[in-house]
Every structure is written in C-alpha cells, then in structure tokens.
Amino acid sequence: MIDPALGSLGAQIVLAASSDENHPPENIIDGNTETFWMSTGMFPQEFIIRFAESMKIALVTMHCYNVKTLKIEKSISDDATDFEAISEKEFEHTEGHLQTNDIPLNGTTATHLRFIVTSGYDHFVSVHRVSVE
Amino acid sequence: MVKLRSRCLLVGDAAVGKSALSQMFRSDGAHFQKNYSMTAGVELVVKSVNIPETSDSVELYIFDSAGRETFVEACEKLWGQPSVLCLVFDVSSELSFSSCGRWLERVRAHCQGLHIPGVLVGNKSDLSSRREVETSVAQEWAQSQGLQYHETSAKEMENCEAPFLSLAQLFHALYQDRLQTIQNLA
Numbered sequence: 043m044i045d046p047a048l049g050s051l052g053a054q055i056v057l058a059a060s061s062d063e064n065h066p067p068e069n070i071i072d073g074n075t076e077t078f079w080m081s082t083g084m085f086p087q088e089f090i091i092r093f094a095e096s097m098k099i100a101l102v103t104m105h106c107y108n109v110k111t112l113k114i115e116k117s118i119s120d121d122a123t124d125f126e127a128i129s130e131k132e133f134e135h136t137e138g139h140l141q142t143n144d145i146p147l148n149g150t151t152a153t154h155l156r157f158i159v160t161s162g163y164d165h166f167v168s169v170h171r172v173s174v175e
Numbered sequence: 176m177v178k179l180r181s182r183c184l185l186v187g188d189a190a191v192g193k194s195a196l197s198q199m200f201r202s203d204g205a206h207f208q209k210n211y212s213m214t215a216g217v218e219l220v221v222k223s224v225n226i227p228e229t230s231d232s233v234e235l236y237i238f239d240s241a242g243r244e245t246f247v248e249a250c251e252k253l254w255g256q257p258s259v260l261c262l263v264f265d266v267s268s269e270l271s272f273s274s275c276g277r278w279l280e281r282v283r284a285h286c287q288g289l290h291i292p293g294v295l296v297g298n299k300s301d302l303s304s305r306r307e308v309e310t311s312v313a314q315e316w317a318q319s320q321g322l323q324y325h326e327t328s329a330k331e332m333e334n335c336e337a338p339f340l341s342l343a344q345l346f347h348a349l350y351q352d353r354l355q356t357i358q359n360l361a
Contacts, residue, residue: 060180078357080357082177083182083350084236085256165291166354
C-alpha cells in the first residue's frame with residue numbers, strides 16, 4: 043500500500059492550530075506512530091494536509107490519543123480554500139494505548155484534507171499518524 | 176518552547192471584584208476602576224504569562240463572567256469547556272465566601288468529569304477592619320477542594336498577578352504530565 047500522506051511522498055502540513063517545538067505537526071505525516079503532534083490547549087484544534095497532487099481517497103486511518111469528536115473537510119482547490127465537510131466522527135476513549143480509527147471517504151477527490159478536533163477526552167490531544175488509501 | 180492556551184473561568188458572587196482583578200492583571204496595575212460597573216455578560220481578557228525558568232508561556236483567555244444570579248444562566252452558555260478556574264470572594268463578606276461551593280459545583284458541571292486546576296481568591300484584603308472571613312478558614316476550605324489560595328487587593332495593587340501566575344503554572348505542569356503520559360504510550 044502506497045501512502046500519499048507521507049511527507050516523503052510530497053505531502054505537507056500547511057496549517058496547525060498548535061505547536062510545541064518538540065512535537066511539530068510534521069510528525070503526523072512522517073509515517074511513524076512514535077512521533078506525534080501535540081495540541082497545546084483549548085478546542086477546537088485543527089491541521090490541514092496538502093497532497094502533492096489531487097487524489098481519490100477511499101479511507102483515512104488516524105492514530106491519536108484523547109480525541110473525542112473529529113470533523114474532516116476537503117478542498118479541491120490548489121490553495122487550501124473552499125473547504126466542504128465530508129465526515130464527522132466520535133472516537134472511543136482509550137487508556138494506555140492509542141486510538142486507531144478508520145474513516146471511509148468513499149473515493150472522494152481532494153487536494154487538501156482539514157482535520158478539526160472539536161472536543162477531547164482531556165485538555166490536550168495528540169495525533170501520531172494519518173495515512174490515506 | 177511551547178505556547179499553551181488556557182480557557183480561564185473567572186467566577187464568584189457579584190461585586191467581589193472579579194473585573195477589577197482581571198483588569199489590574201491585564202494592565203499590570205495601571206487600571207483600577209474606582210466606580211463599580213456591573214458585568215452583565217462575559218468579558219474576555221487575554222494575556223500571556225511566562226513560566227519562570229522556562230521559555231514556555233501560557234496565554235490565558237480569561238472569561239470574566241457576571242456574578243449576579245439573573246445573568247448567570249445566560250453566561251454559562253458561553254463558558255464552553257474550561258481549562259482552569261479562578262474563583263473569587265470578598266474577604267469582607269461571609270456571604271460571598273459561602274457561595275463558593277455553589278460556584279464550584281456549577282463550574283464542575285461544565286468539565287465533563289475532567290480535572291481542572293483552580294485557585295480561590297480572597298479579594299479586598301485591604302478592608303482589614305471589615306474582614307469577615309479569616310485567612311485560615313478560607314485556606315482550609317480551598318485545600319479541601321484542591322484549590323490554591325491567594326489573597327489580593329485590586330485596589331491596593333496587592334498580589335493581583337499571583338493567582339493568574341499560579342493558574343498558568345498549574346496548567347503548564349498539567350501539560351508536562353500529559354506529554355509524559357503520551358510519550359510513554361508510543
């Protein structure tokens with residue numbers, strides 16, 4: 043499986059609402075679940091992934107911790123504008139291990155995906171990896 | 176370097192000096208409003224606090240919420256999910272101190288079971304001859320509720336920064352703790 047969300051394949055994070063120098067948002071697309079992006083307080087929190095080119099997305103897989111509700115929006119423009127909502131999920135709370143969730147997107151086409159964490163199970167959430175198929 | 180953001184709820188009975196305290200804090204003591212003006216809704220004060228001995232800071236979004244009963248219900252809708260709590264009473268009013276338990280319950284109902292760091296502030300410490308609440312009594316109650324206790328006088332510019340610095344430090348410590356937990360998961 044090729045994962046175009048990987049930074050090494052040209053994907054970029056173009057925006058993140060929070061940043062701890064030691065846990066930057068690029069950790070979301072480095073393909074490694076041991077590194078992570080950490081939110082630094084208050085909700086909502088969001089980040090936007092830009093793909094190297096427009097692509098069809100069947101499924102997004104997200105590894106995270108303490109995320110309660112998540113909204114996903116997509117854009118088909120080149121400059122991250124005109125987002126439209128495509129999915130909304132509530133994740134189960136986990137303790138002692140990461141939350142792993144598959145979100146089917148039914149082959150939708152996008153150049154950007156925007157992830158909005160609207161609430162969490164704690165004051166802070168972390169996102170370890172996002173991959174797409 | 177980390178810049179944290181914290182939603183700080185500022186509550187307590189009407190006229191205990193919540194707005195005076197937050198304005199003194201915001202203006203570094205330059206602005207004490209002598210005439211009372213009642214807060215009818217929620218006023219937002221934003222100020223960043225540096226955490227000593229680190230390069231980190233906490234940006235406090237202080238929600239100065241009306242104390243008068245008539246307005247409380249409407250204000251509660253704006254509280255959202257608080258990060259930290261600043262609960263204020265007037266040391267010259269036993270009544271305002273006895274309301275603190277009720278305020279705490281109200282706030283906790285918004286926290287969805289989440290622990291939020293908090294401070295109890297006895298304001299108007301300059302009114303020593305009219306004092307009705309002894310420091311030791313307030314201190315003891317604060318401790319029993321897991322709150323840090325501070326006494327301030329917004330009028331005399333006494334100690335007004337301390338409660339907010341405490342809250343910033345508590346929130347920063349919470350972040351470090353959660354970060355550690357998450358690092359251990361990976």
